[in-house]
Amino acid sequence: MNNILEVKNVVKQYGDYTALNNVSLQVPKGSIYGLLGPNGAGKTSLIRIINQITMPDSGTVLLDGEKLQPEHVQHIGYMPEERGLYKTMKVGEQALYLAQLKGLSKAEAKKQLDYWFDRLEIQGWWNKKIQELSKGMAQKIQFVVTVLHKPKLLIFDEPFSGFDPVNANLIKDEILELKKQGATIIFSTHRMESVEELCDDIALIHKSNKLIEGKLNDVKKEYRTNSFEVGIMTSNVEGLMYQLTQKFTVGQTNFKTLNDDLKLEVQIGDSSPNELLSILTQMGQVTHFVEKIPSVNDIFIKTVSDK
Amino acid sequence: MSILKLIIKREFVAKVRNKSFIVMTFLSPLLMVGLAAFVGYLSTMKSDVKEIAVHDESNLFVKEFKNSDEYHYLNKSDVDLKVLKDSIISEKYEAILYIPKIEDNKELAKKIQYISNDSPSLSYIDDLETIIGQKLTKSNFEKANLDTLAIKNAEAKVDINLAKASGEETVKGLNEIKIFIGAAFGYLIMMFIIIYGNMVMRSVIEEKTNRIIEIIISSVKPFQLMMGKIIGTSLAGVLQFVIWALLGGILLFIGSAFLGINVGPSSGVSSEMMATANHGVAANIQLYVNEFKNLPIATLLVSFIVYFIGGYFLYSSIYAAIGAAVDNETDSQQFLLPIILPLMLGVYVGFFSVLNDPHGTVATVFSMIPLTSPIVMLMRIPFGVPWWQIVLSLVLLFGTFFLVVWFASKIYRIGILMYGKKPTWKELYKWLKY
Numbered sequence: 023m024n025n026i027l028e029v030k031n032v033v034k035q036y037g038d039y040t041a042l043n044n045v046s047l048q049v050p051k052g053s054i055y056g057l058l059g060p061n062g063a064g065k066t067s068l069i070r071i072i073n074q075i076t077m078p079d080s081g082t083v084l085l086d087g088e089k090l091q092p093e094h095v096q097h098i099g100y101m102p103e104e105r106g107l108y109k110t111m112k113v114g115e116q117a118l119y120l121a122q123l124k125g126l127s128k129a130e131a132k133k134q135l136d137y138w139f140d141r142l143e144i145q146g147w148w149n150k151k152i153q154e155l156s157k158g159m160a161q162k163i164q165f166v167v168t169v170l171h172k173p174k175l176l177i178f179d180e181p182f183s184g185f186d187p188v189n190a191n192l193i194k195d196e197i198l199e200l201k202k203q204g205a206t207i208i209f210s211t212h213r214m215e216s217v218e219e220l221c222d223d224i225a226l227i228h229k230s231n232k233l234i235e236g237k238l239n240d241v242k243k244e245y246r247t248n249s250f251e252v253g254i255m256t257s258n259v260e261g262l263m264y265q266l267t268q269k270f271t272v273g274q275t276n277f278k279t280l281n282d283d284l285k286l287e288v289q290i291g292d293s294s295p296n297e298l299l300s301i302l303t304q305m306g307q308v309t310h311f312v313e314k315i316p317s318v319n320d321i322f323i324k325t326v327s328d329k
Numbered sequence: 330m331s332i333l334k335l336i337i338k339r340e341f342v343a344k345v346r347n348k349s350f351i352v353m354t355f356l357s358p359l360l361m362v363g364l365a366a367f368v369g370y371l372s373t374m375k376s377d378v379k380e381i382a383v384h385d386e387s388n389l390f391v392k393e394f395k396n397s398d399e400y401h402y403l404n405k406s407d408v409d410l411k412v413l414k415d416s417i418i419s420e421k422y423e424a425i426l427y428i429p430k431i432e433d434n435k436e437l438a439k440k441i442q443y444i445s446n447d448s449p450s451l452s453y454i455d456d457l458e459t460i461i462g463q464k465l466t467k468s469n470f471e472k473a474n475l476d477t478l479a480i481k482n483a484e485a486k487v488d489i490n491l492a493k494a495s496g497e498e499t500v501k502g503l504n505e506i507k508i509f510i511g512a513a514f515g516y517l518i519m520m521f522i523i524i525y526g527n528m529v530m531r532s533v534i535e536e537k538t539n540r541i542i543e544i545i546i547s548s549v550k551p552f553q554l555m556m557g558k559i560i561g562t563s564l565a566g567v568l569q570f571v572i573w574a575l576l577g578g579i580l581l582f583i584g585s586a587f588l589g590i591n592v593g594p595s596s597g598v599s600s601e602m603m604a605t606a607n608h609g610v611a612a613n614i615q616l617y618v619n620e621f622k623n624l625p626i627a628t629l630l631v632s633f634i635v636y637f638i639g640g641y642f643l644y645s646s647i648y649a650a651i652g653a654a655v656d657n658e659t660d661s662q663q664f665l666l667p668i669i670l671p672l673m674l675g676v677y678v679g680f681f682s683v684l685n686d687p688h689g690t691v692a693t694v695f696s697m698i699p700l701t702s703p704i705v706m707l708m709r710i711p712f713g714v715p716w717w718q719i720v721l722s723l724v725l726l727f728g729t730f731f732l733v734v735w736f737a738s739k740i741y742r743i744g745i746l747m748y749g750k751k752p753t754w755k756e757l758y759k760w761l762k763y
Contacts, residue, residue, distance in 0.1 A: 075543065100543070100544065105540060120548065123332060123335060123548040
């Protein structure tokens with residue numbers, strides 16, 4: 023079984039509104055999986071179904087090959103977008119309580135909590151109430167509470183919102199560490215740079231439908247345009263342009279280099295990059311030659327606006 | 330530890346540690362005792378003596394009015410009525426009782442006047458009417474040449490003795506004892522529901538205002554959460570009640586023993602006994618005590634506890650359902666009326682129908698309906714209720730309780746999807762179908 027989570031043909035309707043229209047997903051074990059989509063696409067509805075907060079109208083969800091059951095909650099850690107903790111409860115007691123609700127014994131919860139408090143250097147907070155903490159501090163507790171029971175599957179809804187860059191980085195490292203230990207992580211976000219950096223797989227949901235799913239690299243390959251960014255120093259600009267336009271589509275573009283060179287975007291279609299390169303080397307000194315890989319952001323915007 | 334136990338424990342600890350809970354627990358008995366002492370003090374104060382000027386033109390009646398603690402009668406028959414009326418305006422006297430001189434007693438009876446700026450109590454006017462009436466009756470007898478002594482001797486006085494078929498003697502007024510016990514229990518339940526039901530509701534809203542709801546709901550079932558909250562809050566409530574009872578008892582004891590303040594009869598039962606004892610034979614007290622012992626005390630206590638739990642649970646589950654439906658306390662107001670109404674209904678039905686006819690149709694039906702049964706059935710039990718009725722009403726009560734908790738958790742689950750929206754009755758109905 024390679025997929026820790028399989029969502030099969032899930033449909034969810036609220037009254038007349040369809041939140042999820044026949045959505046299927048496969049989340050490979052040990053991956054970081056980006057669940058992308060604009061606001062209102064249906065991401066949260068899907069996450070709530072995985073967490074058994076709501077039931078799908080039809081379709082099934084398999085966790086580790088088993089149909090979702092109430093006992094599975096202890097294998098899932100969920101950090102909702104709406105962050106919240108009991109404001110008047112002490113940090114330590116609260117974390118213990120929430121971990122015990124997830125099925126941990128008190129002693130085990132205590133052990134884990136000590137580990138995490140040590141790791142995040144927040145040992146002094148045990149007896150503080152949440153209302154005495156700053157927002158960023160509360161977020162750290164929220165993170166600890168999410169991972170405390172060592173879930174196989176972690177679901178973070180917009181994990182980095184509310185963190186300052188230092189803490190965001192800290193949390194990012196922790197997430198990568200958890201992945202190393204074997205956990206699977208689902209990100210729901212619309213912050214594309216973090217997806218680019220962290221995710222192995224992505225799925226894009228838009229208007230209740232899944233539009234794209236797959237390995238990040240595969241998706242990117244699918245969306246590649248076979249364009250190259252070219253920087254060249256040449257005295258014969260017209261000659262170069264003539265040669266290039268014979269074979270390829272050429273446009274002006276802009277990127278940062280140290281030289282005062284000619285910057286072009288060349289679409290080579292089915293030809294090999296070497297053909298382009300050989301023309302270029304004949305005509306001048308190449309300072310920049312890079313395949314233009316679509317960013318997740320590009321793919322996201324393209325897909326969403328196409329529909 | 331099971332999930333439910335965990336939730337109960339958290340709710341209990343959260344309630345008990347709350348500062349306002351601690352303050353109220355220890356302050357309330359002081360306030361109550363203080364209030365009782367104050368009322369006791371007020372009742373020992375003598376009210377002002379009211380002077381009534383009697384203007385009796387025939388001088389036949391004035392001797393009949395005897396001074397009491399409250400009223401003093403002054404014979405002002407020789408003072409002109411106009412002057413007396415002026416003195417009323419200057420508030421020298423409370424009132425003038427004007428009895429004209431008319432030969433015909435029937436005419437006279439219609440012409441007597443009580444002149445005052447204040448309206449007197451009905452019972453006082455009744456007393457005056459009785460005094461004058463007796464005098465007039467006597468005068469009528471004399472006018473008709475009847476032997477008043479013979480008439481008095483001829484009056485028969487009947488006092489029916491109550492007995493049970495078993496031959497035991499019983500006492501009049503026992504029904505009042507029974508009603509009193511039932512009513513005391515009923516009131517206790519009602520108070521408890523109103524105070525602690527609200528607490529349950531607030532505690533259900535808590536997760537929403539703290540935004541922790543999604544985390545909780547992804548760990549436990551809403552049904553468990555509701556049950557845990559209801560039970561946890563109830564335990565805190567019971568603890569508070571016990572502390573109140575203990576503290577109140579101690580303070581009352583200190584108050585009456587050392588400060589010499591008569592804070593009123595310590596229990597209604599004994600006051601009831603006192604009242605009847607003063608009326609008639611002192612030996613009756615023994616009978617009352619015997620009767621009291623014969624009441625199904627064990628049944629009463631057990632059923633009190635069972636109905637208390639059932640009734641409280643049912644109502645707090647309704648409170649929980651309301652809490653589940655709304656986002657904050659202000660929004661809950663519109664839903665609270667349906668809770669208070671059946672409670673009031675229970676108390677009123679209890680007092681009016683059970684008192685008149687403990688086993689009549691109205692009383693029986695209301696002791697079956699879950700919303701009123703805890704109060705009405707408890708009032709009926711001292712009169713003896715067939716066991717199948719008790720069983721039936723308990724089954725209905727607890728069945729409804731579980732149904733409402735289930736209903737509440739259903740609303741709760743759906744309620745998370747509706748942040749910041751005030752639900753209407755129509756929407757609540759729609760949610761049920763999800």
